[in-house]
Amino acid sequence: xxxxxxxxxxxxxxVRGVLNRLLNDPAFLRLISRFKTPWLAKxxxxxxxxxxxxxxxxRWRHVHNVADLQQMVARYMAQTxxxxxxxxxxxxxxxxxxxxxxxxxxxxxxxVLDPALVNFALDQAGFPTVRIAVGDNLFKDRLVGxxxxxxxxxxxxxxxxxxxxLRDTFLTLSNYINGSIREGHSIWIAQQEGxxxxxIDRTDPAIIKMFNxxxxxxxxxxxxxxxxxxxxxxxxxxxxxxxxxxxxxxxxMRARTDTYExxxxxxxxxxxxxxxxxxxxxxxxxxxxxxxxxxxxxAVAEAIDVQILRSYQLFPTNYLAYQxxxxxxxxxxxxxxxxxxxxxxxxxxxxxxxxxxAQCSPALRPYLLAMYANPVISxxxxxx
Numbered sequence: 309x310x311x312x313x314x315x316x317x318x319x320x321x322x323v324r325g326v327l328n329r330l331l332n333d334p335a336f337l338r339l340i341s342r343f344k345t346p347w348l349a350k351x352x353x354x355x356x357x358x359x360x361x362x363x364x365x366x367r368w369r370h371v372h373n374v375a376d377l378q379q380m381v382a383r384y385m386a387q388t389x390x391x392x393x394x395x396x397x398x399x400x401x402x403x404x405x406x407x408x409x410x411x412x413x414x415x416x417x418x419x420v421l422d423p424a425l426v427n428f429a430l431d432q433a434g435f436p437t438v439r440i441a442v443g444d445n446l447f448k449d450r451l452v453g454x455x456x457x458x459x460x461x462x463x464x465x466x467x468x469x470x471x472x473x474l475r476d477t478f479l480t481l482s483n484y485i486n487g488s489i490r491e492g493h494s495i496w497i498a499q500q501e502g503x504x505x506x507x508i509d510r511t512d513p514a515i516i517k518m519f520n521x522x523x524x525x526x527x528x529x530x531x532x533x534x535x536x537x538x539x540x541x542x543x544x545x546x547x548x549x550x551x552x553x554x555x556x557x558x559x560x561m562r563a564r565t566d567t568y569e570x571x572x573x574x575x576x577x578x579x580x581x582x583x584x585x586x587x588x589x590x591x592x593x594x595x596x597x598x599x600x601x602x603x604x605x606x607a608v609a610e611a612i613d614v615q616i617l618r619s620y621q622l623f624p625t626n627y628l629a630y631q632x633x634x635x636x637x638x639x640x641x642x643x644x645x646x647x648x649x650x651x652x653x654x655x656x657x658x659x660x661x662x663x664x665x666a667q668c669s670p671a672l673r674p675y676l677l678a679m680y681a682n683p684v685i686s687x688x689x690x691x692x
Contacts, residue, residue, distance in 0.1 A: 312484050315463040317439060320373035326458055327368050336451050337361055343580060377458055378427075378437055385428045393587045394547075398429045400594030400619070404540065406435045409492045410597065411485065411519075414542035415509035415616050416498035418551070418582040419446070419575065422544055423496045429592050430494075439488055441497035446575055466501065482522035489537055496542075499612060505555040506675075507682035509543075509620070511612045516605035531601045534608055541595040541615035547623040549679070550585020551578050553668055556675035563675075593619035617690050620683055624649050624657030629680030636674070642685070 310316070318326055330336045337357040341349040349356040371377050389396050404410065416422055423440040431437055440461040447453035447463055464481060468474040485495055499511040516534075523533045549555070554577075562568045595615035602608045627647040634642040647654055668676050 311480065312462075315465070315480065315484065316457075317460045317462055318374070318457045320375075323371065323373050323377060323458060326454060327371060330451075330454060331361055331365060331368070333451070336454075339451055340364070374458070374460060378431075378460070381424075381459060382428065382431050385424055388583055389428070389590075392550075392583075392585060393590050396425070396590045396592070397621075398433075398592045398594075400596075401429065401433045401435065403596055404435070404594060406433070408538060409489045409494045410540045411489060411537045412438060412494065412496045412540050412542050412594075413499050413511065413515075413612055414496065414544055415620075416500065416503050417544060417546055417549060419503065420579045421582045422498070424583075425544065425590065425592055426496050426542060429594075436494060438494040438496040441485075441495065443501065449573075449576060452576060452579070464497075478518045479521050482518050482520070485519060486522055486533075486537065499609075499616070503555070505559055505679070507679040508686060509613070509616055509683070511609035511616075513605035513609045516608045520605070530603075530605070530608070534598055534602055539598045539608075539612070541598075541612045541619075543591075543593040543595070543616045543619040543621075545591040545593075545621035545623065545683075547588030547590070547625055548586055548664070550581045550587060552664075552676055552679060553672065554578065554581070555679060556668065556672040559675040559679075560672050588625075589621075589623060591621035593621070595619060614690060617683075617686050620687070622648065622684060622687070624654050625661055625680050626684050627654065628658055628661045629677045630684040633674075633677050633681045636677075643688070645684070645688075 334357065337360050338349070338353065341353070341356040341360040344360065345356055367380070371380060412426060414422060414426065423438065427437045427440075437460060440456070440459070441464050442456055442461045444463050444465045444467065446456065453463075462484065465477045468477065485497075488495055497515065499509065499515065501512065504510075519537060520530055520533050528536075558568050598608065598611055600611075602611070624647065627645070627649070630642065630645070634640065634644070649657075665673060665676070
């Protein structure tokens with residue numbers, strides 16, 4: 309047994325078997341039919357599942373390895389971008405090499421779409437796709453886990469029964485990530501555990517320490533490890549977050565009760581909403597590989613933060629939320645700023661943003677506004 313078998317993605321020779329297993333899984337067929345044709349799936353479930361199986365059998369007949377599958381995913385992503393965004397812009401890849409493996413560390417706003425957009429941008433530019441770090445909470449749903457492991461996702465365990473188990477888990481993860489880079493496979497990982505539901509993008513130094521764990525015995529310095537990993541910060545900016553109201557609801561409940569319990573299938577619902585919901589303009593910015601000397605994991609995290617915040621694309625929604633937050637609470641002492649957009653552009657965006665706010669209950673609005681305003685505030689704090 310390989311030491312990474314319980315966390316790794318599926319190999320090429322496993323793909324066909326997994327697909328055949330899914331095609332004969334009633335739960336999977338129900339899931340897909342409800343996603344694709346919810347109205348019909350509710351009224352004629354057996355017929356819809358039969359049709360879903362037939363359709364998938366045809367679409368998957370030429371899928372025999374991971375590359376085949378990802379080409380199919382790329383076509384779906386192109387449709388998603390065309391149907392749910394007004395534009396997708398990408399910059400920074402001209403500074404990178406398609407023959408080099410990188411550890412891409414990005415801010416985290418959407419469960420699936422963040423790495424999917426990074427992969428889409430890389431694929432469109434002729435770069436290899438990445439292995440994707442995914443929290444084990446998503447693998448609690450067996451079907452979601454199967455689909456993700458087919459698409460080069462590996463498991464990041466988050467639940468531990470002892471400090472020793474935590475150490476061993478992080479050591480295995482560190483070995484897997486470092487080994488992947490050495491073997492020429494790029495990695496995507498979020499800068500912190502879970503999505504930044506409040507819009508505050510900060511890199512957790514614990515992630516940097518994890519990268520270094522497996523390299524300590526070799527005598528390598530932190531700077532040596534960072535250099536070999538070829539860390540590239542990535543900044544993902546969405547004009548509209550399809551899950552903004554759901555995130556605001558969670559933040560409000562946590563503030564009011566100090567607790568929040570996810571409902572059944574909440575993560576799956578967030579995945580579907582993130583993929584299918586309207587996002588407006590989207591920007592993906594690839595930074596430059598980290599170089600230099602770093603005295604601590606915190607210093608590395610701050611270097612990543614600077615690049616992510618510096619290249620974050622602020623949209624009118626961010627400025628409008630900032631202005632409203634500033635007007636509603638003078639005690640925040642937020643300075644007046646001039647948006648990077650014309651009065652005409654701001655006026656046009658304001659109408660749509662006001663409509664979105666009107667659909668949000670009054671109790672949730674402060675959290676939704678802060679979510680959109682915090683990228684502006686973070687930029688001011690970092691003096692960018």
